[in-house]
Amino acid sequence: TTHYLFIVVVAVNSTLLTINAGDYIFYTDWMWTSFVVFSVSQPTMLAVGAIYYMLFTGVPGTATYYATIMTIYTWVAKGAWFALGYPYDFIVVPVWIPSAMLLDLSYWATRRNKHAAILIGGSLVGLSFPLFNMVNLLLVRDPLETAFKYPRPTLPAYMTPIEPQVGKFYNSPVALGSGAGAVLTVPIAALGAKLNTW
Numbered sequence: 001t002t003h004y005l006f007i008v009v010v011a012v013n014s015t016l017l018t019i020n021a022g023d024y025i026f027y028t029d030w031m032w033t034s035f036v037v038f039s040v041s042q043p044t045m046l047a048v049g050a051i052y053y054m055l056f057t058g059v060p061g062t063a064t065y066y067a068t069i070m071t072i073y074t075w076v077a078k079g080a081w082f083a084l085g086y087p088y089d090f091i092v093v094p095v096w097i098p099s100a101m102l103l104d105l106s107y108w109a110t111r112r113n114k115h116a117a118i119l120i121g122g123s124l125v126g127l128s129f130p131l132f133n134m135v136n137l138l139l140v141r142d143p144l145e146t147a148f149k150y151p152r153p154t155l156p157a158y159m160t161p162i163e164p165q166v167g168k169f170y171n172s173p174v175a176l177g178s179g180a181g182a183v184l185t186v187p188i189a190a191l192g193a194k195l196n197t198w
Contacts, residue, residue, distance in 0.1 A: 067100035126181035
């Protein structure tokens with residue numbers, strides 16, 4: 001019981017850290033232009049925290065539990081903005097849970113092998129997370145219109161919404177985000193597991 005209470009406390013705090021890993025990513029004004037940054041920072045934060053606490057308890061399912069707490073906490077933040085009069089689409093809540101389920105599955109299927117959880121699970125998180133979230137972003141109604149109509153009061157001048165230039169630099173933000181996320185998630189998750197053994 002103490003283990004799970006500990007996870008709840010840390011998962012709530014790590015949600016704040018995850019949000020701050022790309023604060024503007026949650027908002028409609030920058031989500032398209034920053035999708036690759038999002039695809040690196042968010043799965044990395046998810047994999048590191050989830051693997052750390054999954055190995056801490058040794059129980060498959062902990063990663064999904066961890067991601068669920070993050071999701072609930074972020075929906076509360078979305079509700080707060082909505083209560084302030086902003087549109088429902090103003091904040092996009094990342095889809096963490098399916099990727100965390102893949103991480104749990106790899107840990108369970110390999111009979112709780114922590115190296116497999118890091119290598120296989122970390123790769124699955126890095127590859128799947130951008131795909132799930134691109135679908136999530138496609139459901140948002142006209143992000144640019146929302147961005148200009150409802151600018152954030154805390155938005156700095158240098159982050160004023162601009163026309164997305166994604167197509168000029170690379171053909172597929174999903175492919176680039178998935179590749180970068182998968183490559184970077186594994187070594188950083190391994191570092192998290194190493195810290196767990198200390």
